[in-house]
Amino acid sequence: MTTAVTVAWLSLPGDAEEVIAREGFVVTGAERTRADTYRRAVDRARSLLAAGLLRAVVAEHAGVRPAEVGVDRACHTCGRQHGRPVVALPALLPPHVSVTHSGSWVGVAVSPGGPVGLDVEVRAAAASAPLHTVAAESERPGLRAAEDPGEALARLWVAKEAALKAAGHGLAVAPAHVVLSSDGTRVRRWPLADDPERTVIHCVDPDATHAGAVCVLDGRGSTVHPVRWDQRR
């Protein structure tokens, strides 16, 4: 049986509090304190909406109330609450989750199977990243020869970041140390203990100006179900 992964997208509004109220999002005091540490209003909004969306999507997936979804973001390196989110549910096996936000989008992936990683980037920014920071040496000739090298680079970026987030390392591992299959749907080599053959990478662009990818570490394979959270009713 394949893993059915939900990817929920929410477009960034002018007023985060209005969306929190409209969607019935639950955001804890600690999450509000954390969001307040961001200087820019857009970063505060992304942080608050990501926290609210995460709880809402997991609650719907599990059939519980959003307030019953616990979230621990303890960083593997320093223990502070800025690491990979791990959810807890009352008397239920929690799914794996991943959170991303960039440009106009906040996204949450929920996987009832293997660990999951989600990434979104503004396409134009990812397309102009320095090649050597994203591509392994063996990938560079193919990228330079691509019909649209910028688009190919943006795709490579989000695919690798999604895979590294699924493995729980994020950008603590340099994307240039990861090699993907030529079609970008698998990790072929990386400097991690997880078997790269278990990775499956899907393209999940939320719109034409943003590139998105989701990676599931699950040997059984996976299907992806994208949802526009703010348009689903």
Ligand SMILES: CC(C)(COP(=O)(O)OP(=O)(O)OC[C@H]1O[C@@H](n2cnc3c(N)ncnc32)[C@H](O)[C@@H]1OP(=O)(O)O)[C@@H](O)C(=O)NCCC(=O)NCCS
């Ligand atoms: C996590 C990371 C990949 C984010 O990259 P980004 O493109 O700026 O941001 P994204 O929006 O795609 O992802 C942010 C989300 O990744 C998640 N995240 C954080 N650390 C993560 C990790 N190690 N693995 C998977 N996901 C992680 C969080 O949910 C975060 O959302 P939040 O800020 O709302 O809590 C990058 O910042 C990173 O690698 N950080 C870890 C580096 C590290 O370990 N540092 C040690 C610090 S003590």
